[in-house]
Amino acid sequence: MVNFELSKNDKTVLDALRSESLIARKYARQYDENEHEFPPDELPEAKDHPNFMSHMATRGAEDSGGSVMMTLIAMGSTWGDYSVRLRRRDSGLGNSALKAAGTPEQIEKWGGLTLAMAITEPGCGSDPSQVRTTATLDGDNWVINGEKIFVTTGCRADGVVVWATLDRSAGRAGIKSFLVEKGAPGFIVAHKEKKLGIRADDTAAYVFEDCRIPRSNLLGGKEEIPKGGSGGFKGVMKTFNMTRPLVAGLGLGMAEAALDFTREELSRAGIDIAYDVQGTTQSAAAAKFIELESAFEAAKLTMLRASWLADKGETNNIEASVSKAKAGGAVRDITQGCIEILGPMGISRAHLLEKWFRDVRITDIYEGTGEIQRMIIARGLLDYTRKELN
Amino acid sequence: MISFELSEEQTSVREAMQGFASDVLRPAAREYDEASAIPDLFFQQAWALGLTATQIPESYGGYGAERSPFTNALVLEELAYGDAALAVAAMTPCLFANALLDHGTDEQKQAHLAAFCGDSFHTGSLALSEPKPGFDPFAPSTTAEKKGSGYTLHGVKSFVPLAASAAHFVVIARSEDGLDAFIVPRDTPGLTVSETEKNLGLKALQTSELRLDGVDLPAAQRLGGAKGADVRRLINQGRVAISAVLTGLSRAVLDYCVPYSKERVAFDEPIAQKQSIAFRLAEMHMEIESSRWMTWKAASDLEAGRDATRSATMAKRYVAEKSMWISDNGVQVLGGHGFIREHPVELWYRNARTLGVLEGTATV
Numbered sequence: 001m002v003n004f005e006l007s008k009n010d011k012t013v014l015d016a017l018r019s020e021s022l023i024a025r026k027y028a029r030q031y032d033e034n035e036h037e038f039p040p041d042e043l044p045e046a047k048d049h050p051n052f053m054s055h056m057a058t059r060g061a062e063d064s065g066g067s068v069m070m071t072l073i074a075m076g077s078t079w080g081d082y083s084v085r086l087r088r089r090d091s092g093l094g095n096s097a098l099k100a101a102g103t104p105e106q107i108e109k110w111g112g113l114t115l116a117m118a119i120t121e122p123g124c125g126s127d128p129s130q131v132r133t134t135a136t137l138d139g140d141n142w143v144i145n146g147e148k149i150f151v152t153t154g155c156r157a158d159g160v161v162v163w164a165t166l167d168r169s170a171g172r173a174g175i176k177s178f179l180v181e182k183g184a185p186g187f188i189v190a191h192k193e194k195k196l197g198i199r200a201d202d203t204a205a206y207v208f209e210d211c212r213i214p215r216s217n218l219l220g221g222k223e224e225i226p227k228g229g230s231g232g233f234k235g236v237m238k239t240f241n242m243t244r245p246l247v248a249g250l251g252l253g254m255a256e257a258a259l260d261f262t263r264e265e266l267s268r269a270g271i272d273i274a275y276d277v278q279g280t281t282q283s284a285a286a287a288k289f290i291e292l293e294s295a296f297e298a299a300k301l302t303m304l305r306a307s308w309l310a311d312k313g314e315t316n317n318i319e320a321s322v323s324k325a326k327a328g329g330a331v332r333d334i335t336q337g338c339i340e341i342l343g344p345m346g347i348s349r350a351h352l353l354e355k356w357f358r359d360v361r362i363t364d365i366y367e368g369t370g371e372i373q374r375m376i377i378a379r380g381l382l383d384y385t386r387k388e389l390n
Numbered sequence: 391m392i393s394f395e396l397s398e399e400q401t402s403v404r405e406a407m408q409g410f411a412s413d414v415l416r417p418a419a420r421e422y423d424e425a426s427a428i429p430d431l432f433f434q435q436a437w438a439l440g441l442t443a444t445q446i447p448e449s450y451g452g453y454g455a456e457r458s459p460f461t462n463a464l465v466l467e468e469l470a471y472g473d474a475a476l477a478v479a480a481m482t483p484c485l486f487a488n489a490l491l492d493h494g495t496d497e498q499k500q501a502h503l504a505a506f507c508g509d510s511f512h513t514g515s516l517a518l519s520e521p522k523p524g525f526d527p528f529a530p531s532t533t534a535e536k537k538g539s540g541y542t543l544h545g546v547k548s549f550v551p552l553a554a555s556a557a558h559f560v561v562i563a564r565s566e567d568g569l570d571a572f573i574v575p576r577d578t579p580g581l582t583v584s585e586t587e588k589n590l591g592l593k594a595l596q597t598s599e600l601r602l603d604g605v606d607l608p609a610a611q612r613l614g615g616a617k618g619a620d621v622r623r624l625i626n627q628g629r630v631a632i633s634a635v636l637t638g639l640s641r642a643v644l645d646y647c648v649p650y651s652k653e654r655v656a657f658d659e660p661i662a663q664k665q666s667i668a669f670r671l672a673e674m675h676m677e678i679e680s681s682r683w684m685t686w687k688a689a690s691d692l693e694a695g696r697d698a699t700r701s702a703t704m705a706k707r708y709v710a711e712k713s714m715w716i717s718d719n720g721v722q723v724l725g726g727h728g729f730i731r732e733h734p735v736e737l738w739y740r741n742a743r744t745l746g747v748l749e750g751t752a753t754v
Contacts, residue, residue, distance in 0.1 A: 002460065003393045004687045005694075010391065064392045275703040276622070278526030294684070294708040297701075301683035302676070308394050322676050371669070378668035381648055381675055389663055 004304075006072075007063045009055070014076050016052035020087075021080025023049070025352070028081040031200035032355055036192070038156065039084045039200055046086050053089070065311030067242065071303050074249030079257045082250065082359045083200035092153040093117035094161035096243055097177060101220045110179060116157035118148035118206055125150075126372050128163060129172040133208065135164040135218075142178060142218065144186075144211040150366070154204025155192055158182055161219060162208070170225045177219040186211030197358030244320040244367055245306040248327035251363030252300055254356045255327075255334040259293055261353055262338040265345070285341050292337045299323070299330035318380040325373035328364025335360050394686075400461055407468035410439060415472025422594035423737055426586070428479055433511040436480035441465065442487050443507045450499055451507035457491060459627060459692040463634040463685055470638030474741045475594040477635055482551045482595075486514025488627075489560045489571065493619035497610070498573060502558065515556040517547035517574075517600050518628065519748060527562070527625045532602060534565040534572060541565065541612065543572060543580075543605040549748065553583050553598035560613060561602065562621055569621035571613035580605040591737075591744030626688070626698040628748075629706035633685040636713035636745055640681060643720035643738050644674045651723055661723075670719055677712040684708050710746035717742040 006014065023045045031039050056069070064072070077085065094115025098107060124130035133146025144164055151160065159181040167174040180187055186209045193203040263273060266285060273286050273293075306323040309316035335357040339346030346353050364370040379389050396404070414435055422428050445462075446452025462484070469477035487506045490498055505512045520531055532545025543563055550559065559574045559581075574581060584599035613619040648671060651662035661667045684705040691698035720735040721728035728735045 001393065001397055002395060002686055002690055003391055004690055005391070007391045062391050068392045275700045276528045278524055278528070280524035281526065281529075290704065290707065294704040297687070297704055298680035298684055298708055301687060302679055304392050305394055305679070305683060308392060319679075322679055325672075326676055326680060374669040374672040375665075377672035377675055378662075381644075381671055382652060382662050382668065384663070384668075389665075389668055 004301075007060075009059060009063045010069065010072070013052060013055040013069065014072060016050070016055055017073060017076040018079070020049065020052050020085070021076060023086050024077075024080035024084040027084045028352060028355065029349075031081075031084055035194060035199040037200070038202065039088070041088045043084070043086050049086060051087060065308065067245070067307040067310040068304060071245050071249040071307045074246050075253035075256065075300075078250045078253030078359075081200075082198045082254060083202075092157050092160075093243060094157065094159070094179075097161045097219065098179070100242075101177065103221050106179070106216075106219065106221075110159065113158035113181075114153060114156070115179070116151050116153045116160040116204070118151045118154070118160050118162045120148065120150045122147055122149055126369055129175065131163050131165050131175055132168070133162065133164040134168075135166055135176065135178055137215070137223075138212075140215045141212045142215060144178065144180065144208040144213065146208050147190075148206040148208075150193065151204045151206055152366075153202050154206060155189060155202045160206070162206075166223075167225055173227075174225050176223075178213060179217045179219055180208075180211065180213050184211055184213050195362075197355070197361055240367060241306075241317050241320040242310055244324040244373075245303050245310070245316075247363065247367045248299065248303040248306075248323040251327045251331040251360050252296065252303065254360045255296055255299075255331040258335045258338045258353055258356045258360075259289075259296060261351070262289065262341055265342055288337060288341055292334045295330040295333055299326040302326045318377055321368070321373040321376040324367065325364075325370050325377070328370045328373070331360035331363050394683075396464075400464055403461055404464050404468055406439075407465050408471070410436075411468050411470075411472025411477075415469060415476045419473035419476065419594070419737065420731075420734065422473075423475065424731075426588075426593045427596060428476065428594050430511070432476065433479070436476075437509075437511045439480075441480060442483040446487065446491060446503050446507055450503040452503065453507075457488075459630065460686070460689045463630055463689040466631055466634035467638040467641075467682070467685070470635040471642050472638075473594075474635050474639050474738075474745060475592040477638070478551060478592060479595050481631070482515060482556075483511075483513040485516040485551070486556070486558060486560055489516060489613065489619070489624060490573075493571065493614045493624070494573075495615040495617075498613070498615070502573070505557070513552050513556050514558040514560070515550050515552055516624075516628075517550045517553075517559045517561045518625070519547065519549040521546060521548040521599065527628070528569065528622070530562055530564050530569070532561065532563040534563040534570050536566060537606065540606060540608045541572065543574070543602040543607065545602050547600040547602070549587065549589075549597045550583075550600050551595055551597050553600060554586065554596055559600065561600070562624070567618055571619040571621050571624065572607055573611045573613055574602075574605060574607065578605055578607070589744060591740035591742070593740075622697075622699060623692070626702035627692060629702040630685060630688045630692060630698070632745055632748055633681065633688065633702075633705040633709040636709045636742065637678065637681040637685055639738055639742055639745070640674070640678045640709075640713045640716040643717050643735060644671065644678060646733075646735060647671060647674070647720055647723045650727075667723060670723065674716045674719060677716060681705075681709040681712050710742075713742045714746055 092115045094117040097117055098110055119128050121132055135142045135144050162178050162180055163175055165174045166176055188207040190205040190207050271283055271285055273289055303323040306316050306319035309319055339357055443452045444455045445457045448454035466477055483506055490502055518527055534541045534543050561572050561574050563570050580603045582601040586596045651667050652660050654661050688698050688701035688705040691701045717739040721739050724735055727733050
């Protein structure tokens with residue numbers, strides 16, 4: 001049966017997360033203003049506070065599915081702060097890739113590590129088939145050369161899944177992913193990026209200079225380059241069907257924080273949001289607020305739809321892109337609109353709203369820009385190939 | 391637990407409506423719009439679906455299926471995919487019957503519902519809208535004054551669907567108890583039903599204005615008797631219904647634009663292969679998905695008996711805005727052809743604008 005209500009167990013998890021997030025939020029400004037500092041693995045308050053994830057141990061048939069919960073947990077986390085957590089729990093994007101493409105032995109070996117994912121290069125972003133980083137077989141080693149940027153969790157991860165090409169002339173089919181552990185010779189963490197928002201987040205740039213890794217570090221183990229088609233490329237891209245709704249959730253959590261703050265401030269100013277009042281009697285601020293809130297609800301529902309399909313094991317590539325594109329637009333409109341409603345207090349660094357406005361801006365860029373999502377959606381609708389619509 | 395899973399019954403109802411929409415509604419839409427009228431044959435065909443009788447309990451002569459605002463939202467989306475005017479027309483008997491079903495006293499149900507369970511088309515209607523700027527359904531100008539043991543109604547109602555053939559009306563008014571509703575037989579002295587209104591959209595659906603000049607009603611005609619009716623819920627149901635209709639309409643627009651833009655060639659390639667068109671279609675799809683889930687969420691609030699004021703208001707305002715945007719883009723994708731009555735997009739454009747201003751013409 002169609003149901004949009006959380007179960008008792010769902011609520012217990014998310015309520016516990018909310019109290020953690022309230023603690024994390026106290027540190028939000030500090031790590032935003034001190035970009036070079038990393039938030040600690042555990043905040044001082046962590047020792048007196050049970051881990052909200054302990055409530056995930058007891059789940060039943062009447063509770064929401066795992067993917068749905070992960071998107072809601074993403075939202076609940078960034079509602080506190082994008083980067084600061086009571087306890088650090090970044091499981092990097094590389095972990096998703098390992099799970100999707102790794103052999104059982106590889107998953108066994110590296111599953112316990114935090115793995116970043118290095119795809120983007122100075123010369124290629126939205127079109128990862130243009131990867132220039134190379135991997136060359138030399139005896140029992142791969143030798144990797146190239147530069148990677150915008151690597152999330154890149155400084156603190158234990159290792160990284162790197163996209164590199166075996167043969168540029170083979171196009172997408174020549175691209176493979178490799179697992180490189182920190183400390184591998186020739187693997188250099190060059191610097192931490194300085195950003196508009198999510199400043200406390202760990203975004204690294206890497207250089208690989210004749211970096212040698214064991215031959216068995218090729219993810220999935222398939223060394224041959226298939227003739228025609230995209231080879232394993234499409235399979236690797238499937239990772240995004242799960243991460244895109246999560247990224248939507250990360251953005252929406254901050255948008256919800258902005259809406260909650262704006263509602264409270266409006267209420268303090270004597271403007272209450274009423275849903276049973278029509279245009280001629282509604283204040284412009286309240287009408288605008290309901291418009292923003294509706295955009296939030298719509299985006300959240302597309303996120304839940306995409307992750308619910310994932311829980312059912314059904315194809316969700318279009319829905320994942322819909323949720324990502326919807327959230328990418330909605331979070332910008334919402335934070336821009338909340339500042340508009342609150343005026344000067346919206347831009348003051350005495351409050352977090354201006355920070356949320358900066359932090360959410362990445363939502364429509366990383367994990368595939370809004371334009372890339374529209375491309376994927378349109379190809380699906382029109383039944384077009386990559387060649388027919390690009 | 392978050393779930394988007396339809397029941398088997400909901401899925402089969404949806405499929406049946408899809409068939410009816412494509413076999414009956416879509417082929418007739420243009421002709422009836424041009425004629426500003428719907429022939430009796432259509433009402434008989436629609437009646438045979440049992441849209442109204444299905445959810446009326448067996449004790450009142452119906453089929454006794456569970457009363458389900460959620461299933462009705464699914465029905466409306468599918469019917470409106472065929473044609474919005476005909477969808478509202480087919481569901482108009484439900485406006486009256488469901489208002490009684492949900493809010494009427496046993497005597498009121500006994501008196502009125504059996505007529506909706508017979509073999510031939512029968513309708514009542516709901517008088518909610520009023521002809522004034524920025525009409526607010528929660529604050530109607532129509533008044534119901536206590537007079538002796540009964541009430542006297544004054545006011546004007548507009549856009550009352552199928553008023554010319556309705557036997558009774560549920561009229562929404564303001565009484566000393568706040569929002570109130572009354573069952574008004576069409577031959578009551580003081581009630582005048584106007585000529586058919588001429589509207590921008592939903593032209594096939596005949597609507598009228600109702601004038602209530604001192605309409606005296608016994609207390610027994612108050613919907614819900616001494617207890618009154620939950621008019622707020624009635625209005626929320628109307629909002630969800632319109633959201634469902636507009637979602638179906640939006641889907642019709644996109645499904646028409648997709649093959650058109652793949653066939654239409656400009657500058658040596660189908661226009662669908664240009665990002666300016668392809669991205670527009672992608673956004674239309676994103677908003678149709680959003681619209682449906684907003685509608686479902688509000689409908690599931692109604693289904694569970696929760697106060698749906700917030701979710702229904704948000705769904706209605708969101709879906710109305712997006713369907714207007716989608717049908718506007720539909721016209722643009724077709725270019726000059728979008729402006730020509732040979733194609734249905736100009737009809738959808740008018741219908742979207744019309745439905746968007748209605749707050750409660752339909753109750754599911």
